[in-house]
Amino acid sequence: xxxxxxxxxxxxxxxxxxxxxxxxxxxxxxxxxxxxxxxxxxxxxxxxxxxxxxxxxxxxxxxxxxxxxxxxxxxxxxxxxxxxxxxxxxxxxxxxxxxxxxxxxxxxxxxxxxxxxxxxxxxxxxxxxxxxxxxxxxxxxxxxxxxxxxxxxxxxxxxxxxxxxxxxxxxxxxxxxxxxxxxxxxxxxxxxxxxxxxxxxxxxxxxxxxxxxx
Amino acid sequence: xxxxxxxxxxxxxxxxxxxxxxxxxxxxxxxxxxxxxxxxxxxxxxxxxxxxxxxxxxxxxxxxxxxxxxxxxxxxxxxxxxxxxxxxxxxxxxxxxxxxxxxxxxxxxxxxxxxxxxxxxxxxxxxxxxxxxxxxxxxxxxxxxxxxxxxxxxxxxxxxxxxxxxxxxxxxxxxxxxxxxxxxxxxxxxxxxxxxxxxxxxxxxxxxxxxxxx
Numbered sequence: 001x002x003x004x005x006x007x008x009x010x011x012x013x014x015x016x017x018x019x020x021x022x023x024x025x026x027x028x029x030x031x032x033x034x035x036x037x038x039x040x041x042x043x044x045x046x047x048x049x050x051x052x053x054x055x056x057x058x059x060x061x062x063x064x065x066x067x068x069x070x071x072x073x074x075x076x077x078x079x080x081x082x083x084x085x086x087x088x089x090x091x092x093x094x095x096x097x098x099x100x101x102x103x104x105x106x107x108x109x110x111x112x113x114x115x116x117x118x119x120x121x122x123x124x125x126x127x128x129x130x131x132x133x134x135x136x137x138x139x140x141x142x143x144x145x146x147x148x149x150x151x152x153x154x155x156x157x158x159x160x161x162x163x164x165x166x167x168x169x170x171x172x173x174x175x176x177x178x179x180x181x182x183x184x185x186x187x188x189x190x191x192x193x194x195x196x197x198x199x200x201x202x203x204x205x206x207x208x209x210x211x212x213x214x
Numbered sequence: 215x216x217x218x219x220x221x222x223x224x225x226x227x228x229x230x231x232x233x234x235x236x237x238x239x240x241x242x243x244x245x246x247x248x249x250x251x252x253x254x255x256x257x258x259x260x261x262x263x264x265x266x267x268x269x270x271x272x273x274x275x276x277x278x279x280x281x282x283x284x285x286x287x288x289x290x291x292x293x294x295x296x297x298x299x300x301x302x303x304x305x306x307x308x309x310x311x312x313x314x315x316x317x318x319x320x321x322x323x324x325x326x327x328x329x330x331x332x333x334x335x336x337x338x339x340x341x342x343x344x345x346x347x348x349x350x351x352x353x354x355x356x357x358x359x360x361x362x363x364x365x366x367x368x369x370x371x372x373x374x375x376x377x378x379x380x381x382x383x384x385x386x387x388x389x390x391x392x393x394x395x396x397x398x399x400x401x402x403x404x405x406x407x408x409x410x411x412x413x414x415x416x417x418x419x420x421x422x423x424x425x426x427x428x
Contacts, residue, residue, distance in 0.1 A: 133344045134406030134419065169406065177427045189403055189423040192348030192383065204427055205348065209403040213391045213418055 012152035017160040020074035020087070025064060028074065028087045032060040035143035040200055041175055045113050045120045058112045063089070066105060068140075071095055075160060077144070077153045086144035086153035090161060093135040093168055123197075127173070130194055130205060136169035137161065158186060167211035173203040180204045226366035231374040234288035234301070239278060242288065242301045246274040249357035254414055255389055259327050259334045272326045277303070280319060282354075285309055289374060291358070291367045300358035300367035304375060307349040307382055337411070341387070344408055344419060350383035351375065372400060381425035387417040394418045 020028060033053050036042045046055045068074045068089045077086035109117050131138065139161060144153040162170065173194060174180035180190075188206035196202045234242060247267050250256045260269045282288045282303045291300035323331050345352065353375060358367040376384065387408060388394035394404075402420035410416045 130347045132346055132405060136406075169404075180427055184426055189421075190383075190426055191346060191421070192350075192424055193427075207403075207405070207421070210406055212398055212404055213394055213407075 012156040014080040015085070015151075015153055015156045016078045017075055017156055018078065019072060020069070020076045022069060024076060024084060025069065027084050028076065029057060029060050029064065031084070031087050031143050031145055032141070033057050034146065041203075044198065044200065045116050045123075047114050047116060055112050058108075062105065062108055062112070067091075075157055077148075077157050079148070084145075085148040086142065086157055088142045088157040088161060089140040091138040091140065093137055095138075126195065126197070132169075132171055132191070132207065134169060135210075136171045136207070137165045139170060139172040155182075155186075158183075162186060162208065165208070169210040170208040171205070173205050175203055176201070177204070180206065226370040228294040229299070229367055229370040230292045231289055231370055232292065233286060234283070234290045236283060238290060238298060239283065241298050242290065243271060243274050243278065245298065245301050245357050245359055246355070247271050248360065255417075258412065258414065259330050259337075261328050261330060269326050272322075276319065276322055276326070281305075289371055291362075291371050293362070298359075299362040300356065300371055302356045302371040302375060303354040305352040305354065307351055309352075340409065340411070346383075346385055346405070346421065348383060349424075350385045350421070351379045353384060353386040369400075372397075376400060376422065379422070383424040384422040385419070387419050389417055390415070391418070394420065 033056055037053050037056065042056060042059070045059070050056060064074070068091075071092060073090040073092055073095075075088040075090070076084050077088075079085045103121070106117070109120065113120050139158075142154045142157050144157075170188070171191075172183065172188065174183055183206050184190075186208070188208045191205040191207050193202040193204055247270055251267050251270065256270060256273070259273070264270055278288070282305075285306060287304040287306055287309075289302040289304070290298050291302075293299045317335070320331070323334065327334050353372075356368045356371050358371075384402070385405075386397065386402065388397055394402075397420050398404075400422070402422045405419040405421050407416040407418055
């Protein structure tokens with residue numbers, strides 16, 4: 001699903017986007033853990049304290065191993081030195097991830113989340129219910145190394161995914177008003193706030209429309 | 215829900231939009247029957263022959279009585295002589311019409327649709343499943359008298375509903391490529407084709423976005 005060619009990004013000089021290989025798994029996991037180590041949206045599931053972010057790492061390893069790497073929908077951004085500076089995780093339109101998939105992973109989830117496992121599963125079911133039923137790519141997350149933030153790495157990963165989607169729709173959940181406006185500038189329109197069950201700010205669902213009928 | 219004031223439509227001189235009253239029920243039903251008497255989307259449910267469109271009329275009477283008139287979400291368009299020349303049926307964002315409502319109406323549905331009742335109910339469930347889960351107005355249908363077609367009556371009813379929705383979203387299913395492009399010009403973006411179980415052309419779902427977060 002993800003193209004195999006490296007693509008120099010036109011909007012961000014020096015950044016090249018390509019599909020990730022399994023050998024890059026540890027670096028990708030590092031970037032995800034570093035990016036979200038203080039993120040309340042992820043941390044609500046992780047029993048604290050979590051020394052060395054071991055449980056948070058376990059969550060990303062699980063998602064990469066069971067979902068994104070098998071589907072070949074992990075994009076990485078490399079700088080001019082060839083170092084991986086960012087990553088994006090996508091679901092393709094024909095992917096089928098149901099709550100059942102997660103139930104099958106229950107033993108590993110219990111190890112990660114302990115008593116918070118039911119809340120994690122319930123959140124997954126609620127989120128999945130809100131996904132539009134029309135075919136779409138799903139942008140799960142974009143992350144980049146701290147030194148690369150603000151340099152357009154995230155935008156390069158986003159525009160790469162938009163180009164790949166072509167005439168197909170894209171769905172995502174913006175976690176801040178600021179990011180919602182960034183996505184809006186890239187052609188995403190509002191769907192609405194996701195229902196929220198805790199004190200965290202609601203995520204804002206957005207849609208990049210597919211082509212009109214001809 | 216629907217405003218009580220008459221609104222001279224700015225885009226269609228001479229047309230005034232207002233909320234329907236129960237006394238206008240027969241005229242509204244006439245317009246709906248005349249508009250859709252040859253519509254394959256409605257006729258697939260109506261056992262044929264249907265002399266005088268009696269069963270088709272029964273369907274619209276049922277929908278108006280049980281759903282649209284109680285909710286006060288029927289708009290009518292009047293021409294300069296005061297005659298009703300068009301009608302639009304809406305569901306408000308806080309309305310809750312489930313398959314259960316229709317199950318309660320089963321005896322009347324069986325009278326109308328006979329052996330086609332299960333298909334009609336299944337179609338309703340499938341359509342409801344495709345509605346976005348985010349709050350929205352739903353534009354069920356717009357109809358106008360034959361003499362008024364092409365004169366902007368439909369557009370007047372649409373722009374009235376758009377103005378009422380304000381910062382709220384609107385969802386609809388376009389039944390033709392032509393109408394999809396008309397809605398597109400009024401700010402509706404594509405969601406995708408509805409899944410289809412018969413030989414009729416697929417309906418195309420569209421969304422007029424709510425306001426962005428501020």
